[in-house]
C-alpha cells in the first residue's frame with residue numbers, strides 16, 4: 001500500500017512541445033530556461049527529499065508576463081508549479097512530475113513605501129531579508145521573521161501563510177497583509193492590492209490566497225503593514241529543568257513583560273546536542289533539558305531593561321530558571337537567536353528527517369515529543385522538539401540514518417491521531433504541500449475539505465496550478 005505522502009499518478013496534462021517553448025521564449029526572451037543543470041535546483045526541495053523532473057523554468061519579471069504564461073498554459077492544459085525561494089518544508093514548492101516551474105525570483109522590486117502608515121507594496125519575489133534591510137533603513141521592520149529569511153520570498157511567505165519568530169507580537173499574515181495582486185489560472189489579473197487598514201466591501205478575497213500554497217493563483221504583488229523598528233531590543237537565553245517550569249516562565253513573562261514581549265521560543269537538549277555536534281555551536285549557558293529564547297522590543301531601553309531585570313530576578317527567585325544570559329548588542333543578539341534558528345539546518349546533518357509541525361493547547365506541546373520518544377524506543381536516531389511556545393506550535397522532528405519506511409509506519413498515523421484527539425492542527429504553519437495533503441482530515445471536517453474542492457474547481461477548473469498539492473487525493 002503506497003504511503004499517503006507518496007505522489008499520486010501523473011494526471012493527464014499536456015507535455016511541453018517545441019511550439020510551447022517558442023511561445024515562452026517570445027514572452028520571456030532569455031528567461032525561459034531548459035538547461036537541465038540550471039533546472040536542477042528548481043526540481044529539488046530544500047530538504048532534498050522531493051524531486052521533480054520539470055524541463056522548463058520560466059522567470060517572469062512582470063504581472064503581465066505571468067498573466068500571458070498562465071493564460072497560455074491553461075489553454076494548452078499545461079501544469080504549472082509556482083515557486084518562490086524554494087524553502088518550503090512540505091514538498092509543495094517543487095514539481096512532482098514535469099510541471100513547468102514558474103519562478104518569481106526576478107519579480108523583486110519594491111513598489112511603494114509610505115513612511116506615515118508603514119505600508120509597503122512590493123512584487124512577490126522580494127526576498128524577506130532584503131525587505132527587512134530596506135525597511136530597517138527607514139526605521140521600520142517586516143512583521144514576520146523566519147530562519148529562511150535569506151532565501152524565502154514574500155510571495156512564498158503569503159502563499160504558505162508563514163508564521164515564524166515574530167507571530168506572537170505582530171500576529172499572522174492574515175492580519176498584516178492588507179492587499180494582494182494575484183494572477184488566476186486562466187491569466188486574469190485580480191487586483192486586490194489595496195493599502196487600507198479597513199475595507200469591509202464584500203468578501204475578503206485575498207484571504208483565499210493566503211495559505212493556498214500556489215493552488216489557487218500566482219501571487220504577483222503584496223501590500224504589508226509594517227511595524228516601526230523598535231528602539232530597544234533585548235534577547236535572553238535561559239535554561240529550564242522541566243517543561244513545566246518553561247511554561248511557568250512563559251506565564252510569568254507574559255505578565256511581567258506585557259507589551260514589550262516579542263518572542264518566546266524553545267528548543268530541547270537534543271536540539272542543543274545537534275547544534276554542538278553538527279554546527280560546532282557551543283551552549284552559551286550550562287546544560288539544561290530545555291532552553292528558551294525570549295525577545296523584548298520596545299521604545300525605551302531603560303524601561304525595557306528594568307522590566308526584563310525584574311522578570312529575570314523573579315524567575316530565578318521562584319526557581320523557574322536554572323541559568324541564563326542576556327544580550328543587548330546586535331552581534332550577541334544574533335548569536336543567541338541563531339541557537340534557535342539553526343536547529344533546522346543542524347537536523348539536516350543528522351540524517352533523514354521526518355518533520356511534524358503541530359499546534360496544540362500550549363501546555364500539551366511537549367507531551368507529544370515525550371510520548372513519541374516512548375512510542376519509538378530505539379527505532380529512531382533522535383526525536384527532538386523545538387518551536388514557537390507563544391503560538392502553541394511544536395516542531396517534532398524524528399531522524400534516522402536513511403529513509404526508513406518502517407520508522408514512518410511507527411510514527412504515522414500515531415502522530416496525527418495523537419494530535420486529532422486533542423483538537424490540534426497537523427500543520428500549524430508549514431502547509432500541506434505534497435507530503436501532508438492526505439492528512440488534512442485529521443484537522444478539518446470533510447464538509448470543509450469538500451468546500452475547498454469547490455473553490456479550487458471554480459478558480460482553476462483544469463487543475464493546472466500546483467497539482468498533487470494541498471488537497472487530498474480523494475477529493476473529486
Ligand code: FAD
Nearest residue numbers: 084085086087088092093147153155156157163164214219
Ligand atoms: P516556496 O518554498 O518556493 O513555496 C512554498 C509554497 O508556496 C509552494 O506551494 C509554492 O507553490 C507556493 N508559492 C511560492 N510563491 C508563490 C507565489 N508567488 N504565488 C503562489 N504560490 C506561491 N516556515 C514558517 O512558517 N515558520 C518558520 O519559522 C519557518 N522557518 C524556516 C526555517 C528554515 C531554515 C527553512 C528552510 C524553512 C522555514 N520555514 C518556516 C518554511 C518556509 O521558509 C516558509 O514556508 C516560506 O514561507 C516559504 O517561502 P518560499 O518563498 O521559499 O516559498
Ligand code: MLT
Nearest residue numbers: 147341343344357387395
Ligand atoms: C522553525 O520554526 O524553525 C521552522 O518552522 C523550521 C522547522 O520547523 O524546522
Ligand code: ZN
Nearest residue numbers: 164387395429
Ligand atoms: Zn516554525
